[in-house]
Amino acid sequence: MDDINFAVLGTGGIGRRTLEYATEKTALTPVAACDRHGVAIDHDGLDVDELLAATEGNIASDGGAVAVKQSGEMRGVAASTQAEPTETPIDDIIAESDAIDAVLIALPNLEHDFIPRVADRFADADYEGVLVDVLKRSRVIGMLDDRVDSFEDAGITFVCGAGATPGFLTGAAALAAQSFVEVESVDIWWGVGLKSGYEDNRGTVREDIAHLDGYDIETARELSDEEIEAIVDEHDGRIEFNDMEHADDVLLERAGICDAEDVTVGGILDVRSDEKPTTTTVEVTGRTFDGERATNTFQLDDDTSMEANVNGPALGYLKAGVRRNRAGEYGVFGPTDLMPGF
Amino acid sequence: MDDINFAVLGTGGIGRRTLEYATEKTALTPVAACDRHGVAIDHDGLDVDELLAATEGNIASDGGAVAVKQSGEMRGVAASTQAEPTETPIDDIIAESDAIDAVLIALPNLEHDFIPRVADRFADADYEGVLVDVLKRSRVIGMLDDRVDSFEDAGITFVCGAGATPGFLTGAAALAAQSFVEVESVDIWWGVGLKSGYEDNRGTVREDIAHLDGYDIETARELSDEEIEAIVDEHDGRIEFNDMEHADDVLLERAGICDAEDVTVGGILDVRSDEKPTTTTVEVTGRTFDGERATNTFQLDDDTSMEANVNGPALGYLKAGVRRNRAGEYGVFGPTDLMPGF
Numbered sequence: 001m002d003d004i005n006f007a008v009l010g011t012g013g014i015g016r017r018t019l020e021y022a023t024e025k026t027a028l029t030p031v032a033a034c035d036r037h038g039v040a041i042d043h044d045g046l047d048v049d050e051l052l053a054a055t056e057g058n059i060a061s062d063g064g065a066v067a068v069k070q071s072g073e074m075r076g077v078a079a080s081t082q083a084e085p086t087e088t089p090i091d092d093i094i095a096e097s098d099a100i101d102a103v104l105i106a107l108p109n110l111e112h113d114f115i116p117r118v119a120d121r122f123a124d125a126d127y128e129g130v131l132v133d134v135l136k137r138s139r140v141i142g143m144l145d146d147r148v149d150s151f152e153d154a155g156i157t158f159v160c161g162a163g164a165t166p167g168f169l170t171g172a173a174a175l176a177a178q179s180f181v182e183v184e185s186v187d188i189w190w191g192v193g194l195k196s197g198y199e200d201n202r203g204t205v206r207e208d209i210a211h212l213d214g215y216d217i218e219t220a221r222e223l224s225d226e227e228i229e230a231i232v233d234e235h236d237g238r239i240e241f242n243d244m245e246h247a248d249d250v251l252l253e254r255a256g257i258c259d260a261e262d263v264t265v266g267g268i269l270d271v272r273s274d275e276k277p278t279t280t281t282v283e284v285t286g287r288t289f290d291g292e293r294a295t296n297t298f299q300l301d302d303d304t305s306m307e308a309n310v311n312g313p314a315l316g317y318l319k320a321g322v323r324r325n326r327a328g329e330y331g332v333f334g335p336t337d338l339m340p341g342f
Numbered sequence: 343m344d345d346i347n348f349a350v351l352g353t354g355g356i357g358r359r360t361l362e363y364a365t366e367k368t369a370l371t372p373v374a375a376c377d378r379h380g381v382a383i384d385h386d387g388l389d390v391d392e393l394l395a396a397t398e399g400n401i402a403s404d405g406g407a408v409a410v411k412q413s414g415e416m417r418g419v420a421a422s423t424q425a426e427p428t429e430t431p432i433d434d435i436i437a438e439s440d441a442i443d444a445v446l447i448a449l450p451n452l453e454h455d456f457i458p459r460v461a462d463r464f465a466d467a468d469y470e471g472v473l474v475d476v477l478k479r480s481r482v483i484g485m486l487d488d489r490v491d492s493f494e495d496a497g498i499t500f501v502c503g504a505g506a507t508p509g510f511l512t513g514a515a516a517l518a519a520q521s522f523v524e525v526e527s528v529d530i531w532w533g534v535g536l537k538s539g540y541e542d543n544r545g546t547v548r549e550d551i552a553h554l555d556g557y558d559i560e561t562a563r564e565l566s567d568e569e570i571e572a573i574v575d576e577h578d579g580r581i582e583f584n585d586m587e588h589a590d591d592v593l594l595e596r597a598g599i600c601d602a603e604d605v606t607v608g609g610i611l612d613v614r615s616d617e618k619p620t621t622t623t624v625e626v627t628g629r630t631f632d633g634e635r636a637t638n639t640f641q642l643d644d645d646t647s648m649e650a651n652v653n654g655p656a657l658g659y660l661k662a663g664v665r666r667n668r669a670g671e672y673g674v675f676g677p678t679d680l681m682p683g684f
Binding site: 017020021024025026168171172175176178179180181182256288289290292293294295296297298299300301302303304305307308309311312313316324327328329 | 521598649669
């Protein structure tokens with residue numbers, strides 16, 4: 001009864017890694033995956049190796065901003081022998097969702113309300129199960145909270161912000177706060193090195209660029225691949241971000257840990273090196289009940305990749321979400337409400 | 343509906359600090375407290391300041407091994423204007439437990455099965471609510487697991503090992519493990535400095551001494567205060583412990599994170615200095631899904647006292663336990679099953 005059948009929406013970097021990651025976890029069986037033009041469903045479990053091999057460097061999209069190098073006759077998931085081409089991939093998965101315990105939404109959220117609208121479709125279909133996303137933007141959380149009633153009516157446990165930051169590091173901040181009766185500040189600082197440049201992590205780099213001075217989510221969406229390349233070049237492949245709009249802030253406020261304004265998120269992305277340019281660290285400063293001021297620290301080893309720190313927690317939070325869902329707890333849960341299972 | 347009424351069994355160091363701590367937390371109302379000879383119950387909320395003032399340095403016990411300096415006419419809780427003397431303090435609290443959401447068991451566990459037997463009394467009375475303990479010994483967890491059926495029948499959510507270690511640091515280890523698909527080792531190393539000597543933390547020091555070479559739980563129990571003092575003197579007040587039997591090991595194994603034998607707990611206690619003799623650190627070493635070996639680290643600031651790091655998490659886990667209990671989840675939960683609320 002602890003077994004979990006799950007689906008992945010989207011087979012970009014995060015979706016593919018989640019499938020791969022799941023093969024290393026007990027009791028987690030991927031039974032469905034889709035991209036824009038293909039869907040693969042096997043309730044006995046997908047052959048992940050075949051699916052990943054068939055879609056390697058071959059991600060279906062509508063071209064332009066999210067296009068990735070393509071090869072083969074069929075694009076993306078449809079190239080797998082387990083898949084069918086489709087123009088309604090999400091509906092196809094919803095049609096089979098009675099047998100799916102959890103759905104990881106690994107779609108780029110370039111429009112703020114895109115993931116909330118995907119969730120609406122599951123709620124409209126009375127899906128009873130878990131939805132997990134790895135969104136970053138603070139403003140999306142409120143849109144999800146607005147949907148609590150429809151999630152509760154359907155029986156959906158929506159786990160939001162379940163990647164690295166927000167997600168892993170938000171959970172670490174919540175735990176580190178346990179020494180304190182009052183939290184003054186939470187500082188999240190990340191380092192990401194990508195040996196592969198950003199070919200496999202295009203959506204992530206684009207979202208990050210939207211945080212740079214002079215850019216926002218709309219202008220970043222309009223950038224061509226060449227323009228992104230030029231921005232990366234300008235920074236010699238190493239881009240520093242400060243005061244990012246990451247949902248750690250609203251998620252920590254929502255859990256009563258501190259005010260959103262006391263949370264800062266920043267970091268350095270190096271798209272040309274495997275080595276992390278800086279150590280990912282969470283520092284939580286607060287006041288203890290016995291009157292001391294102190295800072296607790298959580299650090300990720302430089303040898304843990306961004307992928308390991310996104311996909312492990314995403315599946316950990318997914319497992320924790322399924323446990324809550326099976327106990328009949330529905331609505332919207334942040335990482336701090338739902339520390340992950342291993 | 344988020345308000346929590348709770349009771350504390352025992353008003354030694356941990357019990358007293360929990361009451362004090364709760365005054366700084368929202369939505370947590372202490373409504374009952376007892377020691378061996380007195381019980382105070384007020385469903386509108388105890389006057390914690392009065393209770394602590396009345397029992398300061400004045401803890402009721404049966405003398406001998408757990409005796410603490412006593413003063414005043416009445417000993418312990420009974421000295422409070424809110425309290426009644428009683429010879430059946432736990433039964434008195436059980437009699438009122440319909441209106442009590444959670445009970446923190448802050449009793450010394452010198453007999454291994456003492457806390458399990460206290461839990462039995464609540465289960466026999468069909469208590470529906472949360473029991474929390476801050477026990478340390480690995481072997482007690484199995485005794486609690488043996489009682490799952492009776493806890494489920496009654497409606498008890500038993501949260502075990504919810505102090506610092508096990509508890510806070512076990513949770514940190516579980517979270518730090520999220521980068522990995524396989525955990526090789528968990529090393530927990532703590533530093534505790536006690537400005538007050540061990541007067542207020544006698545039970546803790548005695549339990550710790552049982553971990554020293556040449557001692558076990560039985561011989562430690564038989565030590566007189568003078569003998570403990572002599573042991574402390576021999577070590578110039580600074581005692582190092584290695585390979586302690588702390589339940590972090592079985593709790594992490596139980597959660598599927600690693601084998602119990604891969605967990606080590608040790609630390610240094612300085613009963614003569616306020617300063618911590620070493621920094622409390624959790625190191626989790628594992629293998630990532632992409633084949634790296636790495637170590638994630640969680641560190642508590644030296645300025646966070648043992649008390650802050652026991653009582654904050656104990657109440658955090660208590661809150662998380664109440665949430666599970668209200669959702670109808672009963673049985674035995676370790677820290678990793680139930681990361682704390684703030």
